[in-house]
Amino acid sequence: xxxxxxEPAKQLRPVHPPFTHFPIAAYVLAAAFDIxxxxxxxxxxxxxxxxxxxxxxxVAGLGVCLLTMLTGxxxxxRFPDHTQEAIRAIAVHVCVQAAVFMIGVGDVAWRLSERxxxxxxxxxxxxxxxxxxxxxxxxxxxxxxxxxxxxxxxxSALAETPEQAAAPSEPAPSHGHAPAPRHxxxxx
Numbered sequence: 203x204x205x206x207x208x209e210p211a212k213q214l215r216p217v218h219p220p221f222t223h224f225p226i227a228a229y230v231l232a233a234a235f236d237i238x239x240x241x242x243x244x245x246x247x248x249x250x251x252x253x254x255x256x257x258x259x260x261v262a263g264l265g266v267c268l269l270t271m272l273t274g275x276x277x278x279x280r281f282p283d284h285t286q287e288a289i290r291a292i293a294v295h296v297c298v299q300a301a302v303f304m305i306g307v308g309d310v311a312w313r314l315s316e317r318x319x320x321x322x323x324x325x326x327x328x329x330x331x332x333x334x335x336x337x338x339x340x341x342x343x344x345x346x347x348x349x350x351x352x353x354x355x356x357x358s359a360l361a362e363t364p365e366q367a368a369a370p371s372e373p374a375p376s377h378g379h380a381p382a383p384r385h386x387x388x389x390x
Contacts, residue, residue: 216277216354221270226341228263229306232256233334236322244320253322256330257313264306271303281354288351291343298340305333 235256242249274296284292309329316323322330347353 214280216281218270218273218277219348219354221266221273222341222344225263225267225270226337228259228266229302229330229334229337232260232263232309233327233330235259236327236330239322240324240327242321246321249321250319253319254317256322257310257317260306260310260313260330264303264310267303267306271299274299277354284353285351288347288353291347291351292353295340295343295347298336298343302333302337302340305329305336309333 233256235252239249239252239256242252244250278292309326312326312329316326348355
């Protein structure tokens with residue numbers, strides 16, 4: 203047994219997933235704040251406060267979104283081996299999330315030009331809700347990459363080193379009963 207076989211292999215971990223949650227939450231919260239603000243109308247002080255809160259949350263979400271996109275591209279470079287299906291899903295994920303980012307930038311620009319409104323303008327609400335829906339779709343596709351294709355998952359064929367893939371696997375010890383069936387999540 204060589205020294206490399208005795209030591210556990212160092213597995214790369216993706217850096218993208220921890221950053222994904224905040225931008226998704228920011229887009230969804232901004233949409234919720236805008237819907238409530240528009241429903242309240244200009245007759246309520248809280249409508250303007252929610253309108254401004256949506257702007258602040260969206261600005262913060264866009265800032266973290268830049269970091270999220272950079273880490274996503276970094277992981278794409280670090281984990282280059284993908285199936286054709288995974289490559290298609292990655293392309294769709296990138297396109298959807300890039301569209302969300304561009305909608306968000308336009309949304310913030312429009313918000314800043316109309317910052318003295320008493321409640322959310324209807325046109326801005328359309329942009330914000332569109333971004334929220336699309337970011338959820340993009341997040342679902344990202345989940346599909348992990349749960350269906352095993353992208354960046356330790357123990358998947360994509361995370362194994364050539365030595366790990368070539369090593370014969372040892373059967374699990376039997377304790378007198380059949381092993382539990384393994385289920386794999388099928389996101390669609």
